[in-house]
Amino acid sequence: MILTTEQKNQVLKDLASLIAGNSDDIIAQNKLDLDKAGDLDLTLVDRLKVDEKKVQGMVSAVEEVIDLEDPQGVVLSQYDHPNGMKVENRVVPFGKILIIYESRPDVTIEAAISAFKAGNKIMLKGGKEARNSNLFLVKLWKEALSKNGIAEDFVTYLDIDRTETQRLLADNPYNLDLIIPRGGDGLINYIRTNTAVPLIISGRGNNFIYVHENADLDKALNLILNGKSRLSVCNAIDKVLFNKNIAGLDEWMAKVITAAQAMELVIHGDGEYFSQFNNVTSMKEKSMYAEEFLSADILFGIVDTMDEAIVKINQYSGGHSGVIVSSDKESAVQFQNEVDCAAVYHNASSRFTDGGQFGFGAEIAISTQKLHFRGPVGLGQLVTNKWFISGDGQIR
Structure with missing residues (x-):
């Protein structure tokens, strides 16, 4: 019929x-x-x-x-x-x-x-x-x-x-x-x-944000927190990679961690860098990068370059959504072209990966x-x- x-x-x-x-x-x-x-x-x-x-x-x-x-x-x-x-x-x-x-x-x-x-x-x-x-x-x-x-x-x-x-x-x-x-x-x-x-x-989701060295840090903080505004959805953020050359990184990282704790997030840190901050749990296994949390957990890591971030995202992410926070178009274009995800964002939240938000009306799935x-x-x-x-x- x-x-x-x-x-x-x-x-x-x-x-x-x-x-x-x-x-x-x-x-x-x-x-x-x-x-x-x-x-x-x-x-x-x-x-x-x-x-x-x-x-x-x-x-x-x-x-x-x-x-x-x-x-x-x-x-x-x-x-x-x-x-x-x-x-x-x-x-x-x-x-x-x-x-x-x-x-x-x-x-x-x-x-x-x-x-x-x-x-x-x-x-x-x-x-x-x-x-x-x-x-x-x-x-x-x-x-x-x-x-x-x-x-x-x-x-x-x-x-x-x-x-x-x-x-x-x-x-x-x-x-x-x-x-x-x-x-x-x-x-x-x-x-x-x-x-x-x-x-x-x-x-699955297991989505990453990469914060570039020239990022607007207020935007970056808002995007990280918005990425965990709902825990059970596949477009949530699980991993955040910070470029080591961000100006004033230590001071700003303390601010990020305080804001995440205020949302009752459980923060895991990859590497010695995060030992200086209270209430950050040391990451036990590298395999944690591959997990989709669907929980209040979030993993923070430091990278030397954007290229390192791209390699890590392509190795561990679920192929769903990736985000770069950057103040220049050139780095964003490279990131969006080289990150192998279904949706790749520049200065916008992964939470928009949704059929309704893309003008489809109701969605049946998000294909990875x-x-x-x-x-x-x-x-x-x-x-x-x-x-x-x-x-x-x-x-x-």
């Missing part, structure tokens, strides 16, 4: 109304999940919790996607063959997309709406910790589809256990065209090694791979292309 843009938008309008009208019930179902959370990690609890602000965020995300251009059917190129054939390359949906995710019930809405407007059928497999929230939100999805006379199987929730999930990945009984895993390294690596279905990897897309993934990336050729009996 091929849906028109008008049909898709009407489903989304009805979905937004249903979410807004059932806010109390959504929060009540989420409370059932929170009550069962037990000793779940605090960052996962933050992702699991749904309050009025998150409900409104879901509604806003739906409304934003309604306003976005529908990519389905767009002609990318056309060619009139000398023999009279008309050759067109058009945008088409992937087909059937499975989204596997942990903790975040809002993914049930915000990721699925992008896939839906791009013309795909969506299968959702959320974590057991969010089961009540997810089932209720999918119920609203099905009400919106049914109200418009559209098959409810456009959005399907897989309420299955681990064994069935393993079979799903290995055997692909639903003929999936694409899987998008959203979660930690353990989930992503497990799916990668247990399925032959193509993936878009929504990879290079095929078939990189960075925030919205409905414009949840498509592929297909050749349409019309002739009148031509043979070769």
Whole structure:
């Protein structure tokens, strides 16, 4: 069934109304999940919790996607063959997309709406910790589809256990065209090694800021602190590299450490330099550079040059976001060209790596791979292309 843009938008309008009208019930179902959370990690609890602000965020995300251009059917190129054939390359949906995710019930809405407007059928497999929230939100999805006379199987929730999930990945009984895993390294690596279905990897963060020797230090401090303004998100900052030639480094570093401590951050220092500061824990293992913290931890390091910073970022980061704080364009251009991340910033916060902030509306993931897309993934990336050729009996 091929849906028109008008049909898709009407489903989304009805979905937004249903979410807004059932806010109390959504929060009540989420409370059932929170009550069962037990000793779940605090960052996962933050992702699991749904309050009025998150409900409104879901509604806003739906409304934003309604306003976005529908990519389905767009002609990318056309060619009139000398023999009279008309050759067109058009945008088409992937087909059937499975989204596997942990903790975040809002993914049930915000990721699925992008896939839906791009013309795909969506299968959702959320974590057991969010089961009540997810089932209720999918119920609203099905009400919106049914109200418009559209098959409810456009959005399907897989309420299955681990064994069935393993079979799903290995055997692909639903003929999936694409899987998008959203979660930690353990989930992503497990799916990668247990399925032959193509993936878009929504990879880990582990993002770095490099403070160049000529940086505006007020800007640098604000960017470091803003990078840790939320701990459980993949666009948070985990590592900060400081150029050793920053004027007045010792005095300013004390200011940075005081501000970080005021935010209750746990500061780890790489090297002897940081032993002069109180309440900075010495980094135990180099492997810490490769960790995505998703916590109040932050690691500070000193580098001799920008080139050293670039090498270290490319060695250890998750390929998500990198930031340079610098007062000259030349160093920024080199950094942005040579740092191998999906998003590279000059004098701006990594917290902007987000589909909504990039003008996509709701995002389905932030891809840290290079095929078939990189960075925030919205409905414009949840498509592929297909050749349409019309002739009148031509043979070769």
